[in-house]
Amino acid sequence: MRVLVTGASGFIGRELTGTLAAAGFHVRAAARNPARVPAAEFVEAVQMPDLSRPVDWRPFLADVDAVVHLAGLARVSAEIPEAQYDRLNRVATKELALQASLAPNVRRLVFMSSIRAQIGVGTDHLVTEDDVPEPIDAYGRSKLAAESFVRGYGVPYTILRPVLTFGREPRGNVAKLVRLSSLPLPLPLGAFHKKRSLLALENLLSAIRFVLERPATAGQVYIVADPLPISLAEIIETLRRARDRSPKLISIPEGWVGAAMRGLGQTEAWDRIQTSFVADITKLRDAGWHPETDTRLALERLARGET
Numbered sequence: 001m002r003v004l005v006t007g008a009s010g011f012i013g014r015e016l017t018g019t020l021a022a023a024g025f026h027v028r029a030a031a032r033n034p035a036r037v038p039a040a041e042f043v044e045a046v047q048m049p050d051l052s053r054p055v056d057w058r059p060f061l062a063d064v065d066a067v068v069h070l071a072g073l074a075r076v077s078a079e080i081p082e083a084q085y086d087r088l089n090r091v092a093t094k095e096l097a098l099q100a101s102l103a104p105n106v107r108r109l110v111f112m113s114s115i116r117a118q119i120g121v122g123t124d125h126l127v128t129e130d131d132v133p134e135p136i137d138a139y140g141r142s143k144l145a146a147e148s149f150v151r152g153y154g155v156p157y158t159i160l161r162p163v164l165t166f167g168r169e170p171r172g173n174v175a176k177l178v179r180l181s182s183l184p185l186p187l188p189l190g191a192f193h194k195k196r197s198l199l200a201l202e203n204l205l206s207a208i209r210f211v212l213e214r215p216a217t218a219g220q221v222y223i224v225a226d227p228l229p230i231s232l233a234e235i236i237e238t239l240r241r242a243r244d245r246s247p248k249l250i251s252i253p254e255g256w257v258g259a260a261m262r263g264l265g266q267t268e269a270w271d272r273i274q275t276s277f278v279a280d281i282t283k284l285r286d287a288g289w290h291p292e293t294d295t296r297l298a299l300e301r302l303a304r305g306e307t
Contacts (some may be wrong), residue, residue, distance in 0.1 A: 001025050001026070001065045001066060001212065001213075002025070002026040002027075002028070002063060002064045002065050002066075003020060003025050003026070003027050003028070003064060003065065003066045003067070003068060003212065004027075004028045004030065004060055004061060004064045004066070004067045004068070005017055005020070005027055005028070005029050005030065005067075005068045005070065006030045006048065006060075006067070006068070006069050006070055006071035006096070007030070007031070007032075007048070007069075007070035007071030007072070008027075008029030008030055008031040008037050008045070008048075008070070009029075009031035009032055009033045009034065009035075009036035009037055009048075010031075010070060010071075010074075011165075011167070011169070011171060011201075012070055012112070012165070012201065012204065012205075013029070013031065013037075013070050013071075014036060014037065014038060015167065015168075015201060015205055016068065016070070016205055016208060017029045017037055017038060017040075017043055018038040018040060018043075019205045019209065020209065021038075021040040021041065021042045021043050022040070023209065024042070025042060025212075026042045026044075027040075027042060027043045027044065028044045028046060028060065028064055029043055029044065029045045029046065030046050030047070030048045030049075030060055030071070031045060031046070031047070031048050032047075032048045034046065034047055034048075046060065048071060051071060051072065051087070051088045051092040052084075052087055052088060054095065055092060055095050055096070056099075057095060057096050057099040057100070058099060058103070061099060061100055061103045061105075061106055062103075062105075063105060064105065064106060065105060065106065065107050065108070066106065066107060066108040066109070066110065066212055067096070067100055067106060067108070067109045067110065068110045068112070068208060068212070069093060069096055069109065069110065069111050069112060070112045071092070072088050072089040072092065072093070072142075072146075073085055073088040073089055073139070073142075074114075074139075075139075076116070076137060076139045078137070080138065081138075082138040082141070082142075085138045085139055085141070085142035086138075086142050086145070088142075089139070089142035089143055089145075089146050090142045090145040090146045090149070093111065093146035093149055093150065094146070094149040096109075097109060097111075097149045097150050097152070097153045097155060097157075098149070098153050100153070100155045101153035101154045101155040106155055107156060108155075108156050108157070108158065108211075108212060108218065109150060109155045109156070109157045109158075110157070110158050110159075110160065110208060110211055110212060111146065111147065111150045111157060111158070111159050111160070112160055112162070112208075113143045113144070113146070113147055113159050113160060113161045113221075114139070114140065114143045114161060114162065115127070115161045115162060115163045115164075115223065115225075115279065116135055116136075116137065116139055116140035116143065117133060117135055117140050117141075117143035117144040117147060117161060118131060118133045118134070118135070118140075118144075118161055118223075119131065119133070119134060119135070119136075119277075123275070123276065123277065124275075124276055126278055126279075126280045127197075127223065127277070127278065127279045127280060128223070128280045128282075128283070129161075129221050129222065129223055129283055147159050147221070156215075156218040156219065157218065157219065158211040158217050158218060158219075158220055158221075158222070159220070159221040159222070160204075160207060160208065160211070160221075160222055160224050161221065161222065161223050161224065162199050162204050162207075162223075162224040162225070163197045163198060163199050163223070163224070163225045163277070163279050164196075164197075164198055164199065165198075165199040165200075165201055165204055166198060166199070166200065166201065166298070166299075166302065167200065167201025167202070167298075167302070168201070168302075170302065174198075177232075177235055177236065177239070178239060178302065178303070180236065181235075181236050181239035181240050181303070182239075182243075185248070186248040186249070186250050187236060187248060187249055187250065188249075188250045188251075188252040189232055189233050189236055189249055189250075190233055190249035190250050190251035190252070191233070191251040191252060191253065192231060192232040192233045193231045193233060194231060194232075194275065194276040195229035195230060195231050195276055195277075195278050196229055196230065196231070196232075196276065196277045196278065197225040197226065197229045197277060197278050197279040198225070198226055198229075198230060198295050199224060199225050199226055200226055200291075200292075200293050200294075200295060200298035201298075202292050202293055202298070203224070203226055203291045203292055203293060203298075204224055206289070206290075206291070206292050207222070207224045207284065207289055210287075210288070210289045214287065214288065216287065217287055220283075220287070222281075222283055222284040222287070223279045223280065223281055223283070223284065224281065224284060225279040225281050226291060226293075226294055226295040226298070227281070227291050227294050228294055228295060229276075229277075229278045229279075229295075230295045230296065230299075233249055234296075235299065236249060237249065238296050238299045238300060238303070239299055239300075239302075239303045240303075241300075242299070242300040242301075242302075242303035242304050243303055243304070
């Protein structure tokens, strides 16, 4: 199978390109920085177009059987104008989906959406694909709008909504937790037992390959997450024990920690850590997908530099 991967020099794209090539796929890797695309026998690295302008995707779609669309604006920030998310995530995806539908050789479009297209910070109920989408920020709204175009042009599609994903070179909140766990100080997080779903990058890669190879997954939306959720206290404990260190967690009432974080201007971070967010992956598993690892094992490898 010949696959176009957009965003191939990014966090997910680099690893996906290497994974697909190792499995025998021929990959056209469209990247903002082609030099960062892993060199391999079946990899053709090409320059990614500027998504802030109208894109002619036809040269990229020539002779490929499938597309995995990862490219777009993934950073979540209130400082980024909504129009920028709209252009890079919604409009660029619309252009790709339309042109893919006109290419007779393209038999599948896999779109990397986000759980933020479905829900915001957290919830006390189990999140499923049947929940009515209620994105709370410009990023989530742009991804949800892009999904409608992926569905609308007739090319067989699969939409993936991954939860917070971590792997080599951790980013965002996961990177913050890794740095926090490396401090030699006791942390006042022992009482934080609410569970949240995370996603090891290797599980996301296996899910992408799974839907590419399974025609029955066309026309479907899937939440992607690790099998078991984990609490903030368990994350810190896992990272520290993987380095042969004591967890050093102190149980202080959550309200006290929340008041301190809000006083330090960390209201958004507090909103995240004090809520549950558990995603249901029953639909994807019932389709036949089997996760390759779980969150604790992946975090241990991350802490030891093995991921």
